[in-house]
Structures are given as C-alpha cells and as structure tokens.
Amino acid sequence: MNQTKGGFIENLHKIYxxxxxxxxxxxxxxxxxxxxxxxxxVIGYLFVFLTIAVYAFIGILSRxxxxxxxxxxxRQVPPIYNGMATGSDWMSGASFVGMAGSLYLLGYDGLxxxxxxxxxxxxxxxxxxxxxxxFGAYTVPDFLGTRYGGNAARTxxxxxxxxxxxxxxxxxxxxxxxxxxxxxxxxxxxxVFVGLLxxxxxxxxxxxxxxxWTQVAQYIILIIAYLIPVIWLSTVNYGIPLxxxxxxxxxxxxxxLEQQVGITKLHNAPFTDYDPLNFFSLIFxxxxxxxALPHILMRFFTTPSVRDARKSVGWSLFFIFLLYxxxxxxxxxxxxxxxxxxxxxxxxSLPRWVDIWGQIGLVKINDANADGILQWAELTIxxxxxxxxxxxxxxxxxxxxxxxxxxxxAAALSTADGLLLAIANALSHDVYYRMxxxxxxxxxxxxxxxxxxxxxxxxxxxxxxTKPSDILSMVAWAxxxxxxxxxxxxxxxxxxxxxxxxxxxxxxxxGFAVCLIYLLGTRYGGxxxWFGIKNISAGMFGIPAAFLTTVVxxxxxxxxxxEMQDFVDQMRIPKGDVxxxxx
Amino acid sequence: MSSNVQYWEKTKKLMWxxxxxxxxxxxxxxxxxxxxNNIVILGFPMGFxxxxxxxxxxxxxLIFWYAKKQNAIDEEHGVxxx
Numbered sequence: 001m002n003q004t005k006g007g008f009i010e011n012l013h014k015i016y017x018x019x020x021x022x023x024x025x026x027x028x029x030x031x032x033x034x035x036x037x038x039x040x041x042v043i044g045y046l047f048v049f050l051t052i053a054v055y056a057f058i059g060i061l062s063r064x065x066x067x068x069x070x071x072x073x074x075r076q077v078p079p080i081y082n083g084m085a086t087g088s089d090w091m092s093g094a095s096f097v098g099m100a101g102s103l104y105l106l107g108y109d110g111l112x113x114x115x116x117x118x119x120x121x122x123x124x125x126x127x128x129x130x131x132x133x134x135f136g137a138y139t140v141p142d143f144l145g146t147r148y149g150g151n152a153a154r155t156x157x158x159x160x161x162x163x164x165x166x167x168x169x170x171x172x173x174x175x176x177x178x179x180x181x182x183x184x185x186x187x188x189x190x191x192v193f194v195g196l197l198x199x200x201x202x203x204x205x206x207x208x209x210x211x212x213w214t215q216v217a218q219y220i221i222l223i224i225a226y227l228i229p230v231i232w233l234s235t236v237n238y239g240i241p242l243x244x245x246x247x248x249x250x251x252x253x254x255x256x257l258e259q260q261v262g263i264t265k266l267h268n269a270p271f272t273d274y275d276p277l278n279f280f281s282l283i284f285x286x287x288x289x290x291x292a293l294p295h296i297l298m299r300f301f302t303t304p305s306v307r308d309a310r311k312s313v314g315w316s317l318f319f320i321f322l323l324y325x326x327x328x329x330x331x332x333x334x335x336x337x338x339x340x341x342x343x344x345x346x347x348x349s350l351p352r353w354v355d356i357w358g359q360i361g362l363v364k365i366n367d368a369n370a371d372g373i374l375q376w377a378e379l380t381i382x383x384x385x386x387x388x389x390x391x392x393x394x395x396x397x398x399x400x401x402x403x404x405x406x407x408x409x410a411a412a413l414s415t416a417d418g419l420l421l422a423i424a425n426a427l428s429h430d431v432y433y434r435m436x437x438x439x440x441x442x443x444x445x446x447x448x449x450x451x452x453x454x455x456x457x458x459x460x461x462x463x464x465x466t467k468p469s470d471i472l473s474m475v476a477w478a479x480x481x482x483x484x485x486x487x488x489x490x491x492x493x494x495x496x497x498x499x500x501x502x503x504x505x506x507x508x509x510x511g512f513a514v515c516l517i518y519l520l521g522t523r524y525g526g527x528x529x530w531f532g533i534k535n536i537s538a539g540m541f542g543i544p545a546a547f548l549t550t551v552v553x554x555x556x557x558x559x560x561x562x563e564m565q566d567f568v569d570q571m572r573i574p575k576g577d578v579x580x581x582x583x
Numbered sequence: 584m585s586s587n588v589q590y591w592e593k594t595k596k597l598m599w600x601x602x603x604x605x606x607x608x609x610x611x612x613x614x615x616x617x618x619x620n621n622i623v624i625l626g627f628p629m630g631f632x633x634x635x636x637x638x639x640x641x642x643x644x645l646i647f648w649y650a651k652k653q654n655a656i657d658e659e660h661g662v663x664x665x
Contacts, residue, residue, distance in 0.1 A: 108616070111634035115609060118639050122605040125646045126598050130653075244636065248626025268631045270616045280610055287609065305664050307654055314646035321639050328635040495598075572591060573662040 009076055016081075020220050026050070031399040040398045044183045047402040048409060051221060052194075055214045055413065056201035062213050063205035067442045070207030070449060071138040071425060073302040075578075077212055082308075083315025085215035086299045088222060090117075090320055092168075093175030093412030094475070096222060100330035101383025107267040109274045110331075114324050116286025116479075118317060123291035125313035129300040131494045133309035135571050136578025137301065139422070140294040140486065141430045146580060147493045148504045149564070151435055156508045158426050160485030161294045163512070164478040165419045166460065171475040172416035173199070173464040176409060182360070182388075183405040189465045196461040198409075199416045203457075204450055207425075211417045212302060218410035219319060225407025226323055226387075233333050233394040243329035250332040257339040261376050267335060278534050285539035289479025292487040295415075295422035306574035334386040337393050343376050350374065353392035357385050420460070424453035476536045477519055484511035484542025488550055496554075497568050503554030511546025515539060590660040597656065601649050608638040 008015070030043050068074055077085070095117070103110040137143040141161060145154030176195030181188045202214040234243035237250075254267050265272045271279060290296065299316075303309045341351050347367055357363045362382040365374060387408075391400040428449035433440055440448070463471065489508050492499040518538040521527035533540050559565075570579060612619075616630030623629070629637075657663035 108631055108634065111631075115613075115634055115638060119605060119609045119642055122601065122642050122645055122649075126601045126649055245625065248624075248632075250626070251628070251631070252623075252626040268620060268628050270613075270620075270630065276614075280613070283609060307650075307657070307664060310650035310653060311647070314643065314650055317643050317646055321643050325636050325639050569587065572594070573587065574657055574664050575662040 009078070012078065012081055016216060016220065019217060020224070023221060023224065027399065027403055030402065031397060034397055034399050040402075041185065043399060043402050044405065047406045048180060048184060051406045051410065052198045052201075052413075054217060055198060058214045058217055059202040059204075059206055059210045062210035064207065064209050065443075065446065067445060069209045070446055071301075071429065072298075073207075073209040073212045075302055076304050077302040079303060079308045079312035080315050081216050082212070082299060082303055082312040083317075083319050084219040085212045086296065086312070086316035087319035087323075088215045088219035088411065088414035089299055089418035090296060090316070090415070091222065091323055091411050092415040093172055093179065093408055095323070096226065096408045096411035097175070097179070097384045097387050099324070100327045100334070101381075101386040103328050103331035104334050104381070104386045105383055106273050107265070108270045109272060109279060111328070112274065112279050112282045113286065114327065116283045117290060118320060118324055119283070120287035120290025121313055121317040121320070123287060124296070124300070125310060127491050128291060128297060128494065129309045129313050130306045130574065131571050132297060132490075133300055133303060134306050134574060134576075134578065136580045138298075138429050139425050140297055140490070141426050142434070142580070143493070144486075144489060144504070144508075145430065145434060147564075147568075148489070148499075148501045150501065152505045153489070153501065153508070154430055154434065156505060156512070157486065157489075158430055160481060160508065160512055161426050162423065163485070163516075164289075164293065164481040165295060165423050167471050167474045168478050169416055169419040169423065169456075170460045170464050170468070171472050172412045172419065173461050174467070174472060175412040176416070177464060179405055179408045179412065183402065188467075192461055192465040195409075195413065195416075196457060198413050199420060200454065200457055202413070203417050203421055204453055207449065208298075208302060208421060211421055215414045215417065218414040222407040222410040222414075223319070223322055225403045225410070227326060229387075229390045229394055229396060229400055229404060230326060230330050230333065232396060232400075233390060234329070236394060237333070243333070244325055247329040247332040250329075250336045254332065254335050254339060257336070261339060261343060263376055267332070274534075275532070277532065278537065281533050281537035281540045285480045285483055285537045285543075288483035288487045288539060288543060289481075292482040292485075292490060293478070294426070294482075294486070295418040297490075298422060298425075299418070330386055330390060334390065334393070338379070338381070339376075343374055343379065345374055347372055347374050351393070353389045356392060357382075357389050362388075420453065420457055424449065424456050427452045427456070474519075477538070480515055480519070480537060480539035480542060481512070483539040484515035484546055487543065488546040492547075492550055494568070494571065496551075497565050498554055498559055499550060500554045500557045500560055502557045503550045503552075506553040507546045507548075507550030510549035511542045514545040515542030518542070586660050587662070590656065590662055593656050593660075594653065597649065597652055601645060604641070604645055608633075608641045612638065 034043055064070055132143060135143055141154050141157030144157040173192060173195050177188050177192035180191035180194055203211050230243045231241045234246045235241045238246040240246050258266055300309045303312050342354060354363050362385045364380040366378050368378050391404060432448050433445055485508055489504045515538045518541055519535055522529060522535040612633055619630035620628035
C-alpha cells in the first residue's frame with residue numbers, strides 16, 4: 001500500500017496531466033456526438049454522471065484505514081496540489097455561477113467580494129498556516145483545545161465552526177440541486193440527493209485523503225469550464241484569447257453606451273451600492289473570515305512540511321486568482337452584450353439567449369410603457385445568468401453549456417466535501433475522541449468518523465431539499481462569524497504568548513456573541529444598524545470585541561505556565577516533529 | 584536560545600512588513616479610486632483595475648515572496664526542517 005501510494009505521489013503530474021487531457025478529449029467527443037444529432041439532454045446527463053463517476057472512482061481508490069490518512073491525508077500532499085485542492089475547496093457553487101453576476105449587477109462595488117475573498121490568504125500565509133502545520137492538529141478546535149488547556153476552548157471552537165460551516169454546506173448541496181435540476185430537468189428534490197451521493201462517495205471512505213485528490217480533479221474541471229467560454233468570447237470579439245486583458249475595451253464601450261442609454265449608475269463608478277464605510281468593512285470582514293474558516297485552515301495541515309505549507313498558500317491563492325480575476329471579464333462582456341444587443345431592441349426580436357433563460361424565469365422583461373422596445377429599466381437579470389448564458393451569447397454549441405454545468409457542479413461538490421469533513425471531523429475527533437471516549441482505538445474512531453459524516457451529510461441534504469430561504473441567506477454570515485469567533489483566538493495563540501486560557505475563552509465567547517446579536521438583532525429583532533454598517537459586516541463589532549476581551553482578560557489572569565510558553569516557542573520554529581500525539 | 588530570540592524578531596519584522604503591504608493594497612489604494620479612475624490604460628480605469636486585478640496580483644506575489652524570505656530566515660538561524 002505504502003509503495004503504491006509513494007508511486008502515486010511521484011507521478012502526480014503525469015496522472016493529472018492524463019486526466020486533464022482525457023477530460024478535454026471527452027468534451028471534444030461530446031461535441032462530435034452533438035454534431036451527429038445526439039439530443040442536448042443526453043449530453044447533459046453524460047457530463048454530469050461521468051464527472052461524478054470519476055470523483056467516485058478517485059474516492060474509492062483513496063479509501064483508507066489509517067487515522068492520519070483519514071484526517072490529514074497522511075501529510076504528503078505537495079504544495080501545488082494542495083493549492084489546487086484549496087482552490088476548489090474555497091470556490092463554491094456561488095463563486096462559480098454567481099460571482100460574475102454580482103459584478104454585473106453591482107459594478108465596481110462588487111469588487112469588494114473579489115478583494116475580500118483573495119486578500120485573506122495573505123493573512124493565512126503569514127499569521128497562521130505554517131504554525132498550525134507545525135503544531136500538527138487534526139482539526140482547528142483541536143488546536144484551540146490544546147493551546148488553551150481544555151474543553152471550554154475546544155467546545156467554543158466547535159460551536160463557532162458549526163455556526164459558520166453548517167449553513168454553508170447546506171447552501172452547497174442546494175447549489176448542486178439547482179445546477180442538476182436546471183441542466184438535467186430532474187425534480188429539484190431528487191437532484192439534491194444525487195448531489196448528496198456525489199459528496200458521500202468522495203469523502204466517506206477516504207476522508208481527507210479522498211477529498212484532497214477529488215478536489216484536485218474538481219479544480220481542473222471547474223477552471224477549464226470557467227475559462228473556455230469567456231476566452232472564446234474574447235477571441236470572437238477582440239481577436240485575442242485573453243479576456244482579462246481585452247475587457248478593458250469592453251469597459252470603454254460600456255461607458256459610451258451607458259451615456260447614450262442614460263444610465264446613471266455607471267459600471268466603473270465606486271460607492272453606488274455600498275458607501276465607502278460599508279465597502280471597506282465588507283473587505284475587512286471577508287478577509288479575516290477567510291483566514292479563520294476551519295475548512296480552509298485544515299487544508300494546510302496536509303502538506304509534508306512547514307516550508308511547504310507556506311508555499312502552498314501561495315499556490316492556493318494563485319489558483320483562486322485564476323477564476324477571480326476572470327469574473328469581472330464575464331461581467332463586462334455580459335453588460336456590453338445587454339447594452340448593445342438587448343436594450344433598445346424590439347422585444348419581438350431579442351437574441352436567443354434572452355428567450356432561453358426567460359423561459360425558466362431567470363431573465364424577466366416587463367414592457368412597462370408598452371412601446372414594444374426594451375428599455376434598461378424594463379429588464380431584470382438573475383445573477384446566475386451571466387455565467388450560464390455566456391456560451392449562448394458567444395454562439396457556442398450546447399456542449400459548452402454542459403461543460404459549464406459540470407464546472408458549477410464540481411465547484412459546489414468540492415466545497416461541500418471540505419465543509420462536511422470539517423464539521424464531521426470536529427464531531428468525531430474533538431467531541432467523540434477528545435471529550436467522550438479518549439480510550440477508543442483507531443478502528444473505532446474511524447467507524448465513528450464515518451457514521452457522523454453520513455449523518456451530517458444526510459441532514460444537510462434534507463434541509464437543502466426544503467429550500468430554506470432563511471438559511472441560504474445566512475451563508476454570507478459565515479465570514480463575520482468565523483472572523484469574530486475564531487480569528488483572534490487563533491492569531492493571538494501563536495503571536496502573543498501572554499494569551500491565557502481564560503482570556504481566549506472569554507474573547508471567543510464575546511466575539512461570537514456580539515456578532516450573533518448583531519446578525520440576529522438586525523435581521524429579526526428590529527434592531528437598528530450601528531453606524532450604518534450592514535449586517536453582512538457584523539464582524540466589524542465582533543472582531544474588536546473579541547480582541548479587546550482576550551487582551552484584557554489575559555492581562556488580568558496569571559500568565560500561562562512555563563510549559564505552555566515553551567510549547568508556543570516550539571510552535572514558532574519549523575524544526576522538529578509535529579507536536580501533538582494523536583494516538 | 585538567544586538565536587531563537589533573534590529568529591523571532593526577524594520573523595516578526597517580516598510579518599509586519601507583509602501586513603503593511605497587504606493593508607496598503609487591501610484598503611489604502613482603494614481610497615483613491617476616483618482619482619485613479621481618471622488614468623486609463625488599455626481601456627481600464629486604474630481605480631477599477633486595482634480592485635479587479637492589480638491588488639490580487641500583488642497578493643499572490645506577496646505570499647511567494649514571504650515564503651522565500653521566511654525560508655531564508657529559517658536557514659540562517661538553523662531552525663529549518665532539513
């Protein structure tokens with residue numbers, strides 16, 4: 001087993017190279033089938049089921065009976081591959097399908113998301129990843145429990161983890177249902193459980209090891225699927241296959257057309273939807289939240305060394321960057337298309353894509369003044385359309401639309417896998433092993449881990465199938481919750497030796513409480529906004545509350561033991577073995 | 584131990600340097616978006632460009648630069664892994 005494993009790691013470039021080539025060949029093959037008259041529906045099914053079959057195949061090949069393989073992929077994932085896995089772990093169904101649409105709707109202000117969801121990795125690299133890797137925990141609450149001496153910190157860590165991850169995983173399963181039902185025409189409730197199956201086959205048998213290697217496979221599909229339509233569009237319109245460069249011209253054309261049409265909310269103009277305070281608050285909360293989300297941090301537990309952990313954060317951001325710096329190009333091209341070929345046209349003769357997406361209600365036209373001509377204000381576009389309709393806007397064959405569906409599915413499944421593992425591992429490792437039954441042998445721990453994983457997954461899928469609008473709208477809260485509840489305790493645990501157990505516990509509780517009170521109070525309790533800060537940026541109050549409480553309480557309590565201070569010193573230098581004994 | 588103290592001083596200095604650059608490209612430069620938007624290169628108003636692309640490129644390069652610098656500090660103080 002070890003030998004074949006070593007062989008696998010050494011041949012990663014070759015294996016994934018063949019895989020990527022094979023996938024492109026598969027796309028070409030389906031394109032030929034389409035030309036031969038195979039119906040779109042069949043092509044859609046082939047895309048979805050064959051990609052899921054590949055993930056399942058990897059998941060089954062990576063099954064394991066070893067704890068360190070199950071929890072941290074045996075700590076032998078090379079930095080580049082961990083980067084790809086983190087990329088697909090990070091980029092959700094909503095990033096893939098909805099991000100460009102948000103940029104279309106918000107213009108410049110939407111870039112707060114682009115900045116917020118990338119800049120946080122600088123904090124991960126410098127403040128946390130290498131030290132957590134040296135520490136050698138299996139989970140984030142495990143670090144908190146060890147550094148802050150006991151179950152109070154561990155339990156709080158689990159609570160915060162649950163609060164930020166569970167709504168998020170529900171949303172991902174919901175996204176798989178939406179994508180599968182839209183492209184395959186199956187009922188949404190059935191599609192959700194197809195998605196659940198896709199998630200379980202990847203994670204149940206092999207834990208982190210299986211999730212890692214499927215996430216790499218999923219990254220390759222999602223980035224190919226994201227780039228091809230927009231590269232095509234750029235080549236058709238500007239003759240250069242670099243959309244990230246050519247959309248500058250599109251921005252100029254948009255500016256001219258906006259003036260002609262008389263639009264006042266300009267695409268390039270800052271602070272039209274968010275005032276500056278909210279724009280910068282959102283960036284701040286998203287960045288600190290990124291740096292504290294357990295399903296991201298735990299990816300850096302899997303690298304072979306501390307040095308590799310640092311480099312791996314760089315690769316992660318690079319692979320995420322490839323998608324995020326392309327999203328504004330999608331938005332610009334879509335806006336140009338709308339301003340050029342849709343607005344001001346006869347409603348009877350709009351482009352075909354408007355019809356197609358209008359039929360399922362994602363594009364809405366309301367000829368308010370009944371003049372038969374479409375005005376800017378009479379058109380409503382769902383944010384998902386921007387990415388989904390680009391293949392049709394570019395005049396590409398159906399096979400590319402199927403490719404985009406497979407990409408969206410890969411994005412949603414991979415994120416769901418990571419989140420599910422973060423939640424289930426906290427329950428099996430931190431609750432069961434650390435708190436309930438520390439004597440359990442590794443066989444028993446693995447069985448418990450798998451049972452919990454399935455229970456959490458089925459529960460999340462059931463919840464998703466009820467289309468819980470409240471839960472789905474809470475996903476954006478995850479960042480503020482993680483930033484308030486976990487970020488200060490994690491960072492101070494490494495960087496400020498004087499942080500005491502009582503200080504950290506009080507700080508986590510205070511940050512979490514302030515953040516939740518603001519979120520729930522402003523949404524359900526009729527509480528007014530403080531300083532006009534929107535509730536998505538609740539971290540603006542939770543983060544300072546947590547830092548302040550931690551520092552004040554730490555200074556009021558006796559400094560940590562000599563033993564703990566030495567422990568922190570050890571964590572700060574890369575040399576030496578991992579520091580926890582996992583039994 | 585004194586070597587370890589120096590090691591941590593250098594590590595901290597690098598940390599603050601990286602955070603300063605991070606802060607500048609996350610926030611400070613975008614305060615000037617309106618002024619920067621008056622400069623247009625290849626069709627991109629520069630204020631828009633920095634939020635959409637420029638800052639992101641800086642972040643990626645910054646992490647790799649940090650990893651290299653920190654590795655050098657590790658080696659200099661004999662605390663690297665190999």
